[in-house]
Amino acid sequence: MKRILVTGGAGFIGCHLCERLLNEGNEVICLDNFFTGSKDNIRHLLQNNHFELVRHDVTKEYYAEVDQIYNLACPASPPHYQYNAIKTVKTSVLGVMYMLGLAKRCNATILQASTSEVYGDPKVHPQKEDYWGNVNPIGVRSCYDEGKRCAETLMMDYHRQNSVNTRIVRIFNTYGPNMAVNDGRVVSNFIIQALQGKDITIYGDGSQTRSFCYVSDLVDGMIKMMNNSDNFIGPVNLGNPSERTILEFAELIIKLTNSNSKIVYKPLPKDDPVRRKPDISLAKEKLGWQPLVDIETGLRKTIEYFDKKIRENG
């Protein structure tokens, strides 16, 4: 049995990861400051003797004895990470520094939840790990993009300088049950708007693309990366290469929810990436990983979750 720390464990991806790690027979410490996470996401795990919940902010030091660390703490939705941009940088940079210090002291393996945003508004398509990206260092998304890039730098420097056992995964747009109703990202916004018969808000003309990965596939990839026996440290892309425009995505949500909602167009946020699609050949080769859940199956489960959540909230 391993003792595993999951920072951001009460968030959307974190709660699925905690559950999977417990089911696989591990002891899990879930650390969260509940900025965007919720106790609802992990309430069902609280009865488990191998699960421990800690309210803590990763911008402060934390001590524990652990074998592995998954560092997920960081708001991921643009409205949430822009709400307090300075705090977002601190969370990414100080958070990973403290976690790397902990990993060094405990000789633990640490996996950093990085992001496709390190590629910025990419000029290379699809994005491969050796692409250095096209990132605005002073824009409204920079607190997140540059914070995550600096976190990758620290991971690599602790690895080179202090031999810390590090892993970097670059996560592409992931969706599924337990996303927050007020998350503000496209999947939750469109589904909730469609279920409530409200206008579907496309930012820009809807020609920008994204590639959506179902959360169970992502968690699979993260665990494979953490435990790979080749000491493959990454970075590695984890995402579903099935690319679509945001307009096509809105139409799919309308179809799957049988909604009467109309599509309306709103201004495009600044620095919104035009195209995004992961090249996952490295993950296939090194981890034997690829996503298995197709978009309709994943969306039906997500729609069912939001439908229940909306009814509960009245």
Ligand code: NAD
């Ligand atoms: P989320 O907002 O649901 O989860 C983030 C969690 O971190 C929340 O529980 C939040 O309360 C916690 N947190 C935030 N700041 C903290 C702090 N200072 N101290 C302690 N806890 C803090 O987002 P998510 O979608 O689950 O994303 C999880 C991780 O994966 C993030 O690091 C994100 O950058 C990364 N990621 C996610 C996606 C995606 O599509 N979901 C894509 C790329 C990268």
Ligand code: UDP
């Ligand atoms: N988007 C949209 N309507 C919304 C929310 C988002 O059209 O209500 C667009 C957004 O401008 C972006 C894409 O959907 O082009 C994905 O946005 P999201 O915030 O989910 O994540 P991103 O990939 O931009 O970080």
